[in-house]
Amino acid sequence: MLQQLPAFSLQALESGKFTSEFEAYLSDQFMERDFWIGLKSDADRGLGRKESNGVYIGKDGYLIQKFTPPEKGELEDKVKAIQAFDQATPGLRKYMMLVPTAASILEDKLPPYASGGGERVYSDKIKESDLGNIRYIDAFPALEANKEQPLYYKTDHHWTTKGAFLAYRELGASMSFTPKNEDDFNIREVTGQFYGSLYSKSGFRHIQPDAIQLYYPKVPETVSVEYVDEQQSADSMYIMENLTKKDKYTVFFNGNHSLIRITTGHTEGRRLLIVKDSYANSLIPFLTSHFSEIDVVDLRYYDGDLLKLMEERQIRDMLILYNITTFVEDPSITSLADSVE
Template identity: 45%
Template structure:
């Protein structure tokens, strides 16, 4: 009898314990959700050194077409209250157990932090491919080019930890190339990056290519476009920062002993006359570079002040050629090499652009289009197709 009573007491205590846990968990969720609702959304994460997803506009069409849900999920994850705290906890736990991978970033040889390449979002890839095909057919008289750059995980395979579980990025790049219409010329820059990789074509602490990587890739694009690439001695290479700790050092949490060097390429003899119009911000400047970011964490924003929905650049090139670039942030350090080749360069970042693209094509009398992305961004992008389709 006593044994039964004791067992009953134990069961009641366990039941009470689990009930308290359940109630505590529910109250915790209510608190978190409540704080998330009343807390103002953040635009930028200092810890991850990147722009955060903002609340997407809801429409029935976007929901039914599957374009609303992925962005809303990204929004919830990015704006989750205490995100930086929980991210730091995970990073520190990974460091304690000696992992060579943290938050999708490998701790490589020679101080390289290398972002992993995940298997592409097939739905997003197919949707963007079809939209690109349709856009190409709509503008048959416009010359179109595509440069999907490999990232450090492909070029610096020898720097990866032993047995690192990576997907072959080049397989997907070359596979995508085969599905493009012949009206779009694909620019393969792998060898251009690989030949100078010992000189540093990617930053060690950031996911972007360096100015050297961008310059080498520009020379390949120029040849494909029928342009005359600038000789190496055309530019003076100027050091603007030697302590750049990029997004991968923030994202991974790995201790980095030495920051990256950031260089800009300035024409040695020709004076560069440009007018850069940041349309949404209603700001104009006479330079492709900004010194302000050099005093902040993200030194890469020295190039075109980072990412913007729409930038219009007028140059002193007298050929009346126009170029529209659909891009991610890789283009920011690439565009300065194009200013002597085109009189007008229109830059659209589909992640933030919501205007009528056909109207822009007509108003700016676009003759050339360039898709310029890195593979990690491109193969998981869901923003390009709606822009091309004017949705």
């Protein structure tokens, strides 16, 4: 379905929900948008240009999103919000992973004049700040060591399921669970015709589509998914009919939602809260083997009381999972401080 004109309210504006939905509305409803962007990009490529609308065309058919550093004080405000939340939740085990995008892991694919090194700089600033009781889990080394594998889509800003799997393995040691091996899954390619967000945003054409893989446990597991605000439920984390739509990445949980509640068959396990962006969508299925319940919150859309949610759900573990670009750009993260005032 095309995004409709969102209803305006001060609350929606402050949370960032209105601007996000309005951007999607313009993207969906602008007449022949893809045609005009594609025409401009073809002309730019004819002139030898390697960037369009904040997207580089790199080596081996990769489209890579340009990293834009934050304005002065923005990063500090987010760190302060996280610190305030940590101080208000002394009994909560908290973990944080900021995932590098292709701009830094695949820097060798960028055009000669481009640099993706800024992500690492800001990731290190956050890692080296006083995060209190929050354990920072660095995904850089594992992804860097495996960068010859397909860890990122060529036409989309997300990592692949393979990239998410490597990060899941890194989470295990810090979060006190034993991660599964790749041999424990049947890996299936569910589409080979994925043209992602960077393909649409840049307008670059004549690029090969991506494939999407899903990891199915060889020992089947029971999972129930509740989309709380929508009052809908499903018995799978994968919405297979979305593979026929333009944004095929929404095969994972039908895209982003304010609150998703996942119940697994591990009734005696721990309960986990994940505060995240869309990078987490392809990683969460790996975590269902280790927790009895997982509540998933996207602060861009969630306007509830996070502390009350954790108290009611008796949650003792929390994971903050974003890609670095979203973390730097997304103002909703500062709402963590609002939830403890």
